[in-house]
Amino acid sequence: MEFGDRTHLPAALITGACGVMGLAVTRRLAERHLVYVADIDGDAAQQTATALRREGASAIAVQADVTNDQSVTAMMEVIRTNSGTLKTLAHVVALGPSSAPYDVLLSVNLAGAARVVEACEPVMRPGGAAVLIGSVGAHMVKPDEAMAAALDEPLHPDLVTRVLAAFGSEPGGVAAYSLAKNGMMRMSRRLAPVWGQTEKRITTISPGFIATDMGAREFVANPAKHDFMKRMPIPRLGSVIEIADGVEFLASDRASYITGCDLLIDGGMSAVL
Secondary structure (H helix, E strand, C coil): CCCCCCCCCCEEEEECCCCHHHHHHHHHHCCCCEEEEEECCHHHHHHHHHHHHHCCCCEEEEECCCCCHHHHHHHHHHHHHHCCCEEEEEECCCCCCCCCCHHHHHHHHHHHHHHHHHHHHHHEEEEEEEEEECCHHHHHCCCCHHHHHHHCCCCCCCHHHHHHHHHCCCCCHHHHHHHHHHHHHHHHHHHHHHHHCCCCEEEEEEECCECCHHHHHHHHHCCHHHHHHHCCCCCCCECHHHHHHHHHHHHCHHHCCCCCCEEEECCCHHHCC
16 A cells, blocks of 8 residues: 655654554654664564554664664664654663663663764754653662762763762662663753754653563562552553653654753652652
8 A cells, every 4th residue: 555755754763662662652753753763673673664654654764772883873874864854862772670780771771872862963953852761760869979970971981880989889770770860861951051052952751660561570570669659649550652642742842942851750659759
């Protein structure tokens, strides 16, 4: 079946596009964008892009490893060649607290985000926006001066060593995850004035307990989360559709006066921490 040409639409890059949350965000942005479906699993990216095209969307698959400079550069070259500019970045890729050692969590969740943001800024058109998916965990840590200094240079070659020194021991998965997400939130605030000079915006979203495969694994790893959820003002799991709602809003012109801040979509979890 032939569909109308939608390649004239503004471009959106979604990293981690093939996970449960990434796919929800990708489908939503595909309603009004040409979407670049970026994932470390190139086959999954191709399959997702093909499925979206069958539904009438304009979608281009890109294999990308956010921890690798060359891979991110190649991803941006695909965007420059096909679209020239970006209107929206939705950075979704992340590893959960129990998914990897602390150094990998920092490399993927913080340095990876910084690498993608740095690469996207030059091709982001005026009026464009970046929305980075963080975590309510970012609000659970209060970095001291040494830790803040380490987190505020996420692309420093010794990031992991500096965080380790500031922490004083090897951080556990939850601590490393929360620090990485805090560093990403700090990055958004720090970059907002710089991006504003060229009429671009950057924000973060902090989800709480969301119904995803990664989220389910974390409940298994930390069963106490079930009891904590009962204390929340909205005592249920959030849905990836609700996260996509937040991304869609922050990326849209309706949010044109919003930058450098974090949107909590957490069922009120942060109110009872």
